[in-house]
Structures are given as structure tokens and as C-alpha cells.
Amino acid sequence: MNAFEINGLSKVYENGNRALNDVSLTVPKGSFYALLGPNGAGKSTMINILADTVRPSSGTVSLLGHDLFNERNWCKRRMGVVPQEIAFDPFFTPREVLRFTSGLFGCKPDEAWLDELLDRLELTVHAGKKARQLSGGMRRRLLVAQALVHRPELVILDEPTAGVDVELRRKLWDFMRELNDAGTTILLTTHYLDEAEELCDHVAIIDHGALLTAQPMRALMRDIASSYLWLNYGQAVTLTDADHDALAGLEPRSSDEGVCLKLGRSENGDSTFHQTYQAAVARFGPPLDAGVRSEDLEDVFLRLTRRAGGDDAAAECKS
Numbered sequence: 001m002n003a004f005e006i007n008g009l010s011k012v013y014e015n016g017n018r019a020l021n022d023v024s025l026t027v028p029k030g031s032f033y034a035l036l037g038p039n040g041a042g043k044s045t046m047i048n049i050l051a052d053t054v055r056p057s058s059g060t061v062s063l064l065g066h067d068l069f070n071e072r073n074w075c076k077r078r079m080g081v082v083p084q085e086i087a088f089d090p091f092f093t094p095r096e097v098l099r100f101t102s103g104l105f106g107c108k109p110d111e112a113w114l115d116e117l118l119d120r121l122e123l124t125v126h127a128g129k130k131a132r133q134l135s136g137g138m139r140r141r142l143l144v145a146q147a148l149v150h151r152p153e154l155v156i157l158d159e160p161t162a163g164v165d166v167e168l169r170r171k172l173w174d175f176m177r178e179l180n181d182a183g184t185t186i187l188l189t190t191h192y193l194d195e196a197e198e199l200c201d202h203v204a205i206i207d208h209g210a211l212l213t214a215q216p217m218r219a220l221m222r223d224i225a226s227s228y229l230w231l232n233y234g235q236a237v238t239l240t241d242a243d244h245d246a247l248a249g250l251e252p253r254s255s256d257e258g259v260c261l262k263l264g265r266s267e268n269g270d271s272t273f274h275q276t277y278q279a280a281v282a283r284f285g286p287p288l289d290a291g292v293r294s295e296d297l298e299d300v301f302l303r304l305t306r307r308a309g310g311d312d313a314a315a316e317c318k319s
């Protein structure tokens with residue numbers, strides 16, 4: 001059973017902006033799914049469509065086998081959405097916000113659960129303040145609590161940790177991980193790619209409204225992430241057209257301290273480390289230092305989205 005089956009989803013806003021272009025995506029039940037993309041990629045549009053606050057131009061979405069647009073009430077009761085924008089009355093206290101939201105979902109406030117939510121989101125000491133007196137990070141945590149009052153099977157988080165400090169971010173993720181371990185499906189957008197890589201078991205990357213890839217995190221890192229040989233020359237090396245021609249296939253990139261070259265596998269499966277190193281020495285001389293590094297999710301993300309934007313050649317390797 002899939003949590004979401006999204007088919008051919010497109011959205012063109014009234015002013016002609018095409019935010020999503022024929023996106024199809026399957027989110028397995030129980031997964032911790034990262035939906036990633038640069039600013040303006042279409043992530044919030046997709047999430048707002050799932051949250052039923054934006055109507056798609058075309059396409060279908062089924063949630064746990066039910067049609068999202070024809071069985072809205074059934075679907076809404078099973079979903080908790082953390083939007084990017086504040087969605088509660090600023091004159092309510094956090095506890096009042098949670099009680100009121102429980103009522104919106106047609107349930108009597110479960111005070112023990114509300115206590116737990118306030119506690120897990122570090123809001124207990126602020127529970128008596130008016131929401132407008134809370135800091136930005138506290139309000140964001142209240143949005144998360146609000147999305148969970150009815151114990152939804154599916155939780156959708158649109159950049160829940162923007163403006164939340166490092167320690168509280170970690171606590172929030174611990175809580176989300178526990179919910180996920182207990183069976184809750186979590187769909188998340190974030191610009192913190194290291195957190196997405198650590199937490200999520202699936203990942204989709206979109207750009208300019210189109211899906212670039214969608215797969216289990218491990219498969220993405222196994223199939224797409226490459227290893228690089230970094231060579232330290234003590235200063236940035238400006239790569240010329242001749243360097244690019246001579247090192248074609250090794251995808252040379254400049255870094256603050258030298259260059260990076262892509263490592264591959266030869267036909268018998270051996271690493272091409274030795275040949276790559278020799279090619280660098282022939283071109284730039286012996287380096288001061290060298291090492292091998294594997295791409296992380298951020299590298300893969302930048303490579304895929306730059307390619308989609310036609311700016312791959314400008315990519316620099318992280319040093």
C-alpha cells in the first residue's frame with residue numbers, strides 16, 4: 001500500500017507560472033520521504049496540492065488508496081500538514097491553538113497527547129503565552145504540534161526547521177524519527193540536505209517543476225554518487241579549455257585549494273585512482289596533498305540541479 005500515488009500532476013498559476021509539470025511520484029507507506037529542490041522548484045506547490053490548499057491544473061493523487069480530491073474529508077483526517085506560513089490565531093496560547101485544532105479535526109482534545117506534544121516540541125514553558133509572543137522558531141514548532149493533534153498516519157512537513165536552532169532541530173528530528181518508527185509516513189521538504197540524507201529513506205529531487213529523480217536514498221547514493229580524487233595545490237587552479245579537453249571524462253572541477261577529478265571503475269572493476277592521479281600530475285605537477293572523497297547528498301543534488309539548469313560546467317567541488 002502506498003501513502004501517496006501522484007500521477008501527472010501539473011500546476012499553472014493564474015499568472016501563467018508553471019510550477020509543476022507532469023510530476024508522478026509514489027510515496028510508500030511508512031517511508032520517511034525527502035522532497036528536495038532549489039528555491040522555486042515547485043515543492044511548496046506540490047505540498048499545498050496534497051494539503052488541498054492549491055488546486056492542480058491536472059493530475060490525480062491517491063492517499064492510502066483514496067482519491068484526494070473526491071474523498072477530501074476521509075483524506076484530511078489522516079493527514080497532518082506543517083505549512084511554511086503561520087496558520088494559527090496569534091491571540092491564542094499554544095494549548096488553545098492545539099485544542100482548537102483538535103476540534104477542527106472533529107476530535108475532543110486529548111489532553112495527555114497535547115501535553116506530550118508541547119513537551120516533545122519544547123513548548124511546555126511557553127504554553128501560557130499568546131502565540132504572537134512566541135519567537136519564530138517556537139511558532140514553527142507550534143505548527144508541527146498543531147499538525148499532530150489528531151495522530152495522523154501521514155505527516156507532511158514544509159521546511160519545518162527553518163529558523164529552528166540546532167539543538168531543537170535535533171530534538172524535532174528525534175521525535176519525527178520515533179513517529180516514523182511507529183509507522184507514520186513522513187514527507188518532508190528541507191534545504192538542510194545533510195539532515196535529509198541522515199533521516200530519510202527515500203528522496204525525490206525536483207527542479208523547474210519537473211521530477212529529476214525519485215528513489216530510495218541508498219539506491220540514489222549507490223547509483224549516482226561518485227567518488228572524487230581531490231588534489232591540493234595550495235591554491236585555486238583556474239581550469240582552461242585545454243585542461244577540460246585533456247581531462248575529459250574525469251570531470252575536472254576547481255576548488256579553493258586545487259582541483260577535483262572524478263574517480264570511476266575500469267572494465268575489470270578496479271578503481272581508476274592510479275590513472276586519475278597520473279593524469280593530474282601530468283597536467284598540474286605533483287600535488288602537496290591528495291585524497292579520495294565520496295559525494296554526499298548535497299553534491300548529488302547540486303550536480304543534478306545544475307545539470308537541469310544547464311550550469312554544470314560552473315560546478316565547484318567542496319573542499
Ligand SMILES: Nc1ncnc2c1ncn2[C@@H]1O[C@H](COP(=O)(O)OP(=O)(O)OP(=O)(O)O)[C@@H](O)[C@H]1O
Nearest residue numbers: 013015017019037038039040041042043044045046
Ligand atoms: N500563488 C502563486 N502564483 C503564481 N506563482 C506562484 C505562486 N506560488 C508559487 N508560484 C511560483 O511557482 C514556482 C514554484 O514555487 P514553489 O513555492 O512551489 O517553490 P518551492 O520549491 O517551494 O520554493 P522554495 O524552496 O523557495 O520555498 C515559482 O516560480 C513561484 O514563483
